[in-house]
Amino acid sequence: QSVLTQPPSASGSPGQSVTISCTGLSFDVGAYDYVSWYQQLPGKAPKLLIYDVTKRPSGVPDRFSGSKSDNTASLTVSGLHYDDEADYYCASHRGVNTFGVIFGGGTKLTVL
Amino acid sequence: QVQLQQWGAGLLKPSETLSLTCTVYGGSFKNYYWSWLRQPPGKGLDWIGDVTHRGRANYNPSLQSRVAISVDPSKNQFSLKLQSVTAADTAVYYCATFDNINYYFDLWGQGTLVTVSS
Numbered sequence: 729q730s731v732l733t734q735p736p737s738a739s740g741s742p743g744q745s746v747t748i749s750c751t752g753l754s755f756d757v758g759a760y761d762y763v764s765w766y767q768q769l770p771g772k773a774p775k776l777l778i779y780d781v782t783k784r785p786s787g788v789p790d791r792f793s794g795s796k797s798d799n800t801a802s803l804t805v806s807g808l809h810y811d812d813e814a815d816y817y818c819a820s821h822r823g824v825n826t827f828g829v830i831f832g833g834g835t836k837l838t839v840l
Numbered sequence: 841q842v843q844l845q846q847w848g849a850g851l852l853k854p855s856e857t858l859s860l861t862c863t864v865y866g867g868s869f870k871n872y873y874w875s876w877l878r879q880p881p882g883k884g885l886d887w888i889g890d891v892t893h894r895g896r897a898n899y900n901p902s903l904q905s906r907v908a909i910s911v912d913p914s915k916n917q918f919s920l921k922l923q924s925v926t927a928a929d930t931a932v933y934y935c936a937t938f939d940n941i942n943y944y945f946d947l948w949g950q951g952t953l954v955t956v957s958s
Contacts, residue, residue, distance in 0.1 A: 764944035766885075773934055773948040774885065780942050817885055821943045827898050829887040829943055 732757065732818055732832035739838040740808045748835045750801040750818030756830060758799040762821040765794060765803045768834075769814045777816075778803060805837070813839045842867035844949035846935045848920075852956050858922040862935030862949055863915070869893050874918040875938040875945060876909060878931040886931075890938045891918055925956045 733751040740746040750757065750765075757763060763781045766774035776785055778794040781801060791806045801820070805812055818832040848860035862874070875890040889899035891909040899907050903922070911918045922929060935949040 760943075762943040766945075773951050774945070775948070776944060776946045779939070779944040779946075785946065819885075819944070828889075828900055829945075831885045831887070833884045 731830040732820060734816075734818060734832035734835045736833070737836045737838065739840055740805075741840050742808050742810060744808050745804060745806045746808060746837060747802050747804045748816055748818075748837070750803070750820075750832050752799050752801075752820055752830075753823070754799055756823040757796070757801055757820045759824050760821045761796065763794065763796055763801040764819045765792075765801075766817045766819065767814045768817065774817065808839050810839050813837055842872075842937060842947050844935050844937070844947060846933075846949040846952055848933075848952055848954070850953055850955060852925050852954065854926050854956060854958055855924055856956075858925050858929065858933075858954055858956075859919065860933055860935070860952055860954070861917055861919045863917050865916070869911075869913050869916050873938040873940040874909075874911065875936045876920045876933060877936060877945070878929075878933045879951075880928075880931045888920065888922075888933075890940070925954075927956050930954065930956050 761781045765778040768774045781796045782794045793804045815834045817834045822828040843865045846862040870893045873890045876888040889909045891897040897909045906923045908921045932951045934951050936945040937947040
């Protein structure tokens with residue numbers, strides 16, 4: 729059972745934008761700006777897309793953007809490409825007075 | 841550019857000990873925390889634990905009684921041991937670099953499928 733809540737699926741057509749939500753609690757997602765997002769292509773290891781809620785590592789296209797409001801973080805993929813079809817996972821600091829990382833259950837993004 | 845390469849036994853019987861090792865290439869072993877994560881088939885990711893280059897480790901509370909993560913800086917390696925495995929420990933296991941300031945995993949190993957079956 730995942731600690732952070734993500735929708736199991738999302739979809740969009742090429743060129744459209746899709747937003748994936750990630751809901752936690754006031755003492756994890758709501759307490760810190762330590763939300764990260766990962767893309768996992770079939771059979772591959774996850775790849776870091778977003779860290780610190782909004783920051784992109786070098787090499788990640790600016791079509792990927794992150795935000796947060798209260799206990800919910802979001803990943804927006806703009807200008808969908810067919811090769812954006814993958815599983816997307818959010819993660820957060822485990823919570824106040826604890827250590828470690830918790831993940832969402834993942835969202836399967838389908839590009840129609 | 842840091843790269844991680846991991847290996848270990850892929851098939852275990854219940855009650856045996858899982859053992860995996862990850863070698864770090866192309867970077868200073870002192871610059872990161874080193875983590876292990878796992879992903880059961882068809883499911884999401886779980887953080888197992890992490891370790892510093894000095895060997896100080898943190899573990900997921902749900903696994904703390906069975907897990908140990910160690911480092912060998914002389915070989916640029918860190919290792920995972922998980923005792924008393926059951927079928928529920930069947931998963932792809934990943935090693936990764938961990939930024940302990942902002943809590944994210946930036947570089948990942950290729951993954952190792954570990955199956956527990958009698």
